Amino acid sequence: MEKIPQGTYVEITKEVLPKGERAPQVPSDTQNTPLLLKVKGFLQTPSIVGEEVEIKTVLGRKITGVLTNPNPRYTHDFGDVVPQLFKVRESIKNFMKSGDGHGQ
């Protein structure tokens, strides 16, 4: 696998609390998962995905974790078309166009 060059902006993942060492008050589904941390920064040495690496964050802090995502992008958007919303829109518009009658 090709190494990702030093200085690349990457995301790392770090296990903060392992399964079984979670806070006592968390429900069982959460108890059965580790507490994970993801943070982005600049890669300090050429590395491959899956390796333990060190990054320097935008504030210059050094954090170690597993390299999970080189050049991470934001993947959120406006979603797929939601047909139900067109029906909502139509019902509001139709109501505004209909006769005045109080309490109708």
Add this chain to the structure above:
Amino acid sequence: MDNSYQGVMARKNEIMKKAIGIDYSQFQLTPLAFDYEKMMAYGGYTIEKIREIQKEQGVGNTPLYELKNITKLVRKLSPKGKGARIFLKDEGANPSGSFKARRAAISVYHAKKNGYKGVVAATSGNYGAAVASQAAMQNLDCIIIQEAFDSKGVYQPEIMEKGRACEAYGSEVLQLSVGPELFYVFLRTLEETGYFNASLYTPFGIAGIETLGIELAEQIMERTGRKPDKVVVTHAGGGNLTGTARGLKKAGCEETEIIGASIDLEGLHMASDGDFNRKSFTTGHTGFGVPFATWPDRADVPKNAARPLRYMDRYVTVTQGEAFYVTEMLAILEGLERGPAGNTSLAAAIPLAMEMDEDQIIVVQETEYTGAGKHLNAQLSFAIKNGIDVYLGEPRESVPGKSIVLPEHPRQLSVKEYSLDRLRATYLKNIKQNFDINSFTEIDWQFLQAELNTSLDNIKKLLSGKE
């Protein structure tokens, strides 16, 4: 140093003291009671001083819109002579896009004045973007800690958007999987950096919102010549309601009814990995609204300055479907595209306006920005992908985590009352678990009357469990 969960939690008080710099013991009167007004005056942040700081940071002075078309819609649904005028305070116009800029402006100012090099805030919401934006303006470093994704690595789209905004303002963003141990990471970050805890709940943070209440009162009086009859506030952690109500009182609106409104998410567990991505609202919901009203000191400071039961006259809930519905309505009838969570109070205001006379005034006190991820289309589409049944019908039939029901007709918008005595009884149950009520003095009972905004008789009745 012991960095295990228990080890760090054991150092909590010591870490917090350094990170906030307030000795809260100076306000304490008895093990339970403390001098709330003395705490609110901490740091000399008078309302004039706060207005000056906010003006300097470009915060506040947001527009007030009269929602004329929605008022028309309400009057078509109301009996003759009913249907109040609805106004909306466009807090989305703040830098960072929400009223949270008001709190952040003062927190960051305070941090800078006291020599801190940076600020840390634990928040998945608009407050993160607000602190990040203010830190950029005031030249401080900023770290935002978010609960952001579930164990499958799936991000709530709204939280991903807020993380993006924080990064755009130059902050470091620590994103965590689901769980209250975010607080543990928060404490460790404060300890490692020596930065200021820009908590949502410091006295000056809450005092920063008082300007919202004052501006709102001034704008309504200027536009209409009368005081607002009702103000509806989206209620989550309690700061928005507390600050706004205090501001309204300072502006002479003692009679204005303060109504808290939350999205009903009953049945979903806020610390559950499985429930995390089954909700479409990450704030403004009962999952924060109820626990924070009934036990304010669960916050990340020793004494929470947000104490909503002192000021709330009525508490109502609406459904996720209704909040989405009015978000669409605000866009197509008023030409205002704003984020769904801030529209919780609009969803409540529409049915509330129907109960009121035509010459009366109801104010929706807040909006927030919208965009990729924090948009009704993004949220509904994400819900459908997560197996939530989204359909048109009777909104009250919806089950949080299972279905979202969009109204078929505006007449289906309604509010569900949440009894204040029910909240007070839960508050008192928490008090009984944490304090010895048999040793309470006159000072404690007076404190409880102020905390719960009710009579001693009612408190005694609620404590005896008879309603």
